[in-house]
Amino acid sequence: MLQQTTVATVGEYFRRFVERWPTVEALAAAPLDEVLSAWAGLGYYARARNLHACAKAVVERHGGLFPQDEPALRALPGIGPYTAAAIQSIAFDVPASAVDGNVERVVARLFAIETPLPDAKAEINVRAASLVPDERAGDYAQAMMDLGATVCTPRNPSCVICPLTSGCQGRQLGIAEELPRRAPKAEKPTRRGLAFVLSRRDDGAILLRKRPEKGLLGGMDEVPSTAWREGKLVPETAVAEAPVPGRWQVMEGLVRHTFTHFHLELVVARAVATTGRLGEQVPGASWCPIDRLSERALPTVMRKVIAHAVKG
Numbered sequence: 645m646l647q648q649t650t651v652a653t654v655g656e657y658f659r660r661f662v663e664r665w666p667t668v669e670a671l672a673a674a675p676l677d678e679v680l681s682a683w684a685g686l687g688y689y690a691r692a693r694n695l696h697a698c699a700k701a702v703v704e705r706h707g708g709l710f711p712q713d714e715p716a717l718r719a720l721p722g723i724g725p726y727t728a729a730a731i732q733s734i735a736f737d738v739p740a741s742a743v744d745g746n747v748e749r750v751v752a753r754l755f756a757i758e759t760p761l762p763d764a765k766a767e768i769n770v771r772a773a774s775l776v777p778d779e780r781a782g783d784y785a786q787a788m789m790d791l792g793a794t795v796c797t798p799r800n801p802s803c804v805i806c807p808l809t810s811g812c813q814g815r816q817l818g819i820a821e822e823l824p825r826r827a828p829k830a831e832k833p834t835r836r837g838l839a840f841v842l843s844r845r846d847d848g849a850i851l852l853r854k855r856p857e858k859g860l861l862g863g864m865d866e867v868p869s870t871a872w873r874e875g876k877l878v879p880e881t882a883v884a885e886a887p888v889p890g891r892w893q894v895m896e897g898l899v900r901h902t903f904t905h906f907h908l909e910l911v912v913a914r915a916v917a918t919t920g921r922l923g924e925q926v927p928g929a930s931w932c933p934i935d936r937l938s939e940r941a942l943p944t945v946m947r948k949v950i951a952h953a954v955k956g
């Protein structure tokens with residue numbers, strides 16, 4: 645959960661998650677839908693799908709106990725080099741080198757590595773591995789992560805109270821705060837689309853469908869929409885792609901959301917279905933009562949879309 649997400653955001657999600665699925669076996673036995681809905685709002689939903697697939701694999705391949713060696717860990721869904729090393733060191737005290745963004749920053753400063761990221765990664769990994777002690781590898785890994793998060797911060801690092809200050813080359817050269825350097829990022833493109841919020845006349849229930857299992861927001865729920873494309877969107881034309889015929893009203897304003905690789909701008913169109921049977925025309929769709937939306941695996945962008953349609 646903490647990959648790409650802050651402790652403050654994760655706290656409540658984590659508490660609810662481990663209360664509901666306190667063991668690997670319990671998580672492995674849970675339906676994916678329920679896991680995704682408990683994750684809804686945290687973003688980066690591939691993590692939830694991987695966590696669930698990983699729990700299943702740990703139960704099936706390893707009898708419910710995480711393996712300790714790197715190849716077996718790396719063979720599990722969603723576990724890359726960083727997570728494998730973090731599990732090895734923190735859970736099993738194996739001297740593995742876990743390099744997250746915080747550790748990357750500390751090491752780049754400590755050794756005054758001026759090559760910009762991402763090219764600097766290889767050198768940073770070699771230097772980081774050279775620091776890992778044979779004993780208390782888990783304490784060391786967490787100490788480095790915490791040092792980066794609280795002392796060697798991106799801006800204004802607290803070098804005066806840092807335990808590494810005497811050997812820190814970045815500090816000695818007066819360039820610590822500039823490190824690590826980064827290659828300029830490419831501009832994110834903007835994609836646009838028209839989202840269709842269909843509500844049932846009798847009770848206001850909203851028509852939702854499931855996204856394909858693979859790809860962005862895979863397996864999550866959504867209101868139907870046009871494809872999200874770069875370029876200009878003409879809502880009056882795009883409305884022809886509505887999932888069912890009806891008196892679609894294109895609403896004022898935009899719903900904006902930013903994903904890792906693009907910005908998204910959605911115009912919202914809404915309509916009222918005079919008969920619930922209209923929903924049957926949309927493959928895989930079902931009606932969701934408005935007071936049960938919180939139970940569905942709706943990503944934040946879809947919650948924004950529905951809020952926009954309801955408030956308008």
Ligand code: SF4
Nearest residue numbers: 796803806809812820
């Ligand atoms: Fe970071 Fe300063 Fe410590 Fe160097 S001395 S590791 S720059 S906090």
